Amino acid sequence: MDTLIAALFTGTSRGAIYALVAMGLVLVWRGAGIVNFAQMGQAMFSTYIASTLIMNGYSYWLAFFVAIAAGALLGVFLDLVVMRPLSNKKQTELLSSQSMRSAVPVIASLGILGVLQALAGVIWAAEERGFQAPFAQEGYTIAGRVMPFTSFDLFVVTVVAITLILTVIFFKKTGVGLAMRASALDQEVAKLSGIRTNGVRALSWAISGAASSLAGLLLTPTSNLSPYTLDLALIIGFTAAVVGGLDSLPGSVIGGFILGFVISFVNYYMTPEDIYLAILAVLIFVLVVRPRGILGGKDTRRV
Amino acid sequence: MLEVTDLTTSYGSVIALNSVSMKVKESKITTVIGANGAGKSTLLRTISGLEKPSSGSITWNGQSLLHRRPEEIVRVGVAHVPEGHAVISALTVEENILMGSLFRRRTHKRDIALATEELYTLFPRLLERRKQLAGTLSGGERQMLAISRALVSRPSLLLLDEPSLGLAPLVVEQIIDSIKILSEKTGLTVLLVEQNANTALGVADHGVLLSLGKVVADRPAHELKADANLRAAYLGY
Numbered sequence: 001m002d003t004l005i006a007a008l009f010t011g012t013s014r015g016a017i018y019a020l021v022a023m024g025l026v027l028v029w030r031g032a033g034i035v036n037f038a039q040m041g042q043a044m045f046s047t048y049i050a051s052t053l054i055m056n057g058y059s060y061w062l063a064f065f066v067a068i069a070a071g072a073l074l075g076v077f078l079d080l081v082v083m084r085p086l087s088n089k090k091q092t093e094l095l096s097s098q099s100m101r102s103a104v105p106v107i108a109s110l111g112i113l114g115v116l117q118a119l120a121g122v123i124w125a126a127e128e129r130g131f132q133a134p135f136a137q138e139g140y141t142i143a144g145r146v147m148p149f150t151s152f153d154l155f156v157v158t159v160v161a162i163t164l165i166l167t168v169i170f171f172k173k174t175g176v177g178l179a180m181r182a183s184a185l186d187q188e189v190a191k192l193s194g195i196r197t198n199g200v201r202a203l204s205w206a207i208s209g210a211a212s213s214l215a216g217l218l219l220t221p222t223s224n225l226s227p228y229t230l231d232l233a234l235i236i237g238f239t240a241a242v243v244g245g246l247d248s249l250p251g252s253v254i255g256g257f258i259l260g261f262v263i264s265f266v267n268y269y270m271t272p273e274d275i276y277l278a279i280l281a282v283l284i285f286v287l288v289v290r291p292r293g294i295l296g297g298k299d300t301r302r303v
Numbered sequence: 304m305l306e307v308t309d310l311t312t313s314y315g316s317v318i319a320l321n322s323v324s325m326k327v328k329e330s331k332i333t334t335v336i337g338a339n340g341a342g343k344s345t346l347l348r349t350i351s352g353l354e355k356p357s358s359g360s361i362t363w364n365g366q367s368l369l370h371r372r373p374e375e376i377v378r379v380g381v382a383h384v385p386e387g388h389a390v391i392s393a394l395t396v397e398e399n400i401l402m403g404s405l406f407r408r409r410t411h412k413r414d415i416a417l418a419t420e421e422l423y424t425l426f427p428r429l430l431e432r433r434k435q436l437a438g439t440l441s442g443g444e445r446q447m448l449a450i451s452r453a454l455v456s457r458p459s460l461l462l463l464d465e466p467s468l469g470l471a472p473l474v475v476e477q478i479i480d481s482i483k484i485l486s487e488k489t490g491l492t493v494l495l496v497e498q499n500a501n502t503a504l505g506v507a508d509h510g511v512l513l514s515l516g517k518v519v520a521d522r523p524a525h526e527l528k529a530d531a532n533l534r535a536a537y538l539g540y
Contacts, residue, residue: 175405178394182402185391192351192385193452194377194406 002145007268008261009149015260016160017218021237022244022252023167024212030184030247031204033102034083038109040230040237041116042078042209043216046071048124050217051131051225060134067217068210075209079202082108117227126227133221156218163214164253167207171249180204184247236263239279243286245296254294258282304329305350305460305494310359312342312349319345321516322359327460327509330490332483334503334524337513338537343496344386346513347462350494351383352376363460378406382458386465388445392438396429396448399437403452415455422451425481443474450478454485460492467499475499479506500538504528512537 021040028036050067054060086105120126135151171177183190183200191197215237216230223229240259244251259282266278286293305327312320320342327333335343348354350361352373361368368376373383382403390399400422404415423430426447432440437448446466453461463482467475483506486493497503504510510527512520514537520527527533 175401175408178398178402179405182391182394182398185393186389188353188373188385189389189391189452190402191353191373192377192383192389193403194374194456195402196374196406 003268006148007264009147009153010267011257011261011264013149013153013156013260014264015257016157017215017256018233018236018240018259019253019256020160020163020211020215020218021233022240022256023164023249024208024215025237025241026244026246026249026252027204027208027211029241030249031180031208032079032083032087032105032201034105034109035238036109036208037106037234037238038078038112038116039208039212040216040234041113042071042074043212043233044225044227044230045074045116045120046209046213047131047216047220047225047230048120051129051220052124054132060132064134064217068213071209071211071213071216072206073209075205075207076202078112078209079205082112083205084198084201120227124227128224128226128229131220131225137221152221159214159218163211167211167249176200176203236279239283242283243293245293248293248295251293251295304364305492306360306362307346307350308360310346310349310356310361312345312354312356314345319516320349320356323513323516323518325511325518325521327492327494329459329492330486331508332486332493332495332506333509333511334495334497334507335511335513336497336500336503336527336538338539339498340515341513342516343498343513344464345516347383347464347494347496348385350376351381351462353383353385374406377456377458380457380459381462382453382456382460383462384449384453384464384466386468388442388449388468390437390440390445390448390452393436395434395436396440397433399448399452400429400455403455407456411457414457418455418457422454425485426451442470443478446470446474446478447481450482458491460494463493463495465496465498467497467502475502482506500534501528 024039025036028034028039046067049070050063053063053066083105086108133152135155137150137152139146139148139150141147171181179190179195180200180203182193183195183197187197215233219230219233236259237256240255241252243258244253244255259279262278262282263275266274307323307325310320310323311318323342323346335346337343345354349356350368352368352371356369363379363381366379368381391402394402400419404418408415428444429447429451432444437445440448450463450466466478479502482493485491495503495507504524504527507524510522510524511518512527512533519537520533
């Protein structure tokens with residue numbers, strides 16, 4: 001019984017973070033048609049910025065918001081400097097097939113990941129460093145038992161819930177949100193309606209960058225920070241996005257929580273080494289049973 | 304006035320428009336007719352900025368439309384309803400119309416509400432279905448929605464591509480009539496592309512016949528309609 005409750009608690013707080021990672025991936029996929037493998041590299045970079053600020057005596061909260069802003073800026077920078085020139089028609093006419101052309105930015109994102117990790121190694125040295133949490137890391141006590149749910153976990157769940165609600169309101173209720181949905185669904189009609197699709201695209205990168213930086217900030221206190229610590233989160237987040245349907249934001253959140261619970265249960269009931277196998281099993285199961293994901297549209301299959 | 308001069312547009316090595324020159328007079332309906340593959344859609348797509356011409360010029364009221372993105376061309380009052388009832392199926396009727404007004408929502412908030420109301424009066428069926436997803440509409444309703452999406456920005460020039468495609472004759476008539484009334488009432492200039500030459504020439508003031516990317520006739524609509532030789536040679540009936 002204790003193990004079950006513990007698994008549920010851990011699953012919730014982990015799932016919340018994976019939902020954020022998956023949401024970031026889905027945003028760029030919908031907004032720019034790119035699976036951004038550099039996403040958690042960007043998050044790692046901004047988490048290092050936060051960590052450096054904290055080590056230099058600035059408050060956690062200042063570092064927290066600076067890192068999120070840095071994540072957004074880095075996202076826009078990558079779109080403007082790397083991705084947009086790459087998807088420019090003239091430069092890619094050499095590649096004849098459409099699938100080859102759309103692969104170029106994805107490969108570039110792997111390159112960016114490598115560059116960011118190397119750069120972080122050069123700037124901050126490649127050793128792991130701790131990253132403080134703003135709250136106590138002791139579990140709450142329920143009925144005399146210490147639960148693996150700390151005030152930091154509560155903070156994680158609250159922050160993610162607020163972020164998700166704000167995202168939903170933004171997309172459903174604001175003009176910019178509508179412009180983003182329209183451009184993701186049909187570029188041509190969006191353009192003819194006067195929507196500046198380039199700006200919308202950059203905004204997708206910004207929001208995705210901010211969301212994944214937030215995920216990075218929420219993940220590192222329970223592990224450590226090194227240029228490679230967030231790689232696993234990318235794999236899990238990507239799986240969550242595929243499970244949810246890659247082009248669906250609510251789907252990505254559902255996928256995130258499914259992965260959170262699966263990993264947490266495997267961790268408690270089996271051994272931690274089995275989680276990679278579990279992730280793969282979930283991915284294969286969804287791809288076999290429902291290839292377009294839980295809430296995915298019809299043509300996600302080709303991904 | 305819309306002036307197209309020596310316009311050439313190619314897709315790779317295929318020339319779709321070959322040195323096309325034509326004029327569209329203000330507050331009139333001009334139709335471009337011709338067989339499949341004559342370059343009608345390409346003409347509209349080049350005017351609205353979706354395709355880049357290799358040479359020639361396009362001016363709207365003396366203002367050049369060349370080297371501008373589609374989203375900027377809408378801002379000078381040229382709205383394009385592309386072929387195939389172009390609406391976004393996964394958005395509601397209301398959202399599709401709102402989408403067309405986004406770019407002027409800061410400056411013309413009140414006018415947008417008014418324009419939306421006018422469109423619902425013009426196409427009452429859209430009002431009934433405004434909370435429904437556009438994907439659930441019938442073909443005719445989708446075409447009405449696509450036109451509304453374009454009209455909500457209060458364009459001065461409407462580029463309309465094959466509104467009759469795949470629709471029942473009665474619905475086509477209803478849509479074409481609405482456009483005619485709108486043009487007469489508000490002075491909207493319309494460039495209508497149609498494969499259905501009879502319908503188009505019936506409503507238009509002026510007609511241009513395209514064949515294999517070239518202009519073969521440019522005359523008042525009623526003259527073009529009466530010319531049996533041209534009809535037999537280029538339209539096949």
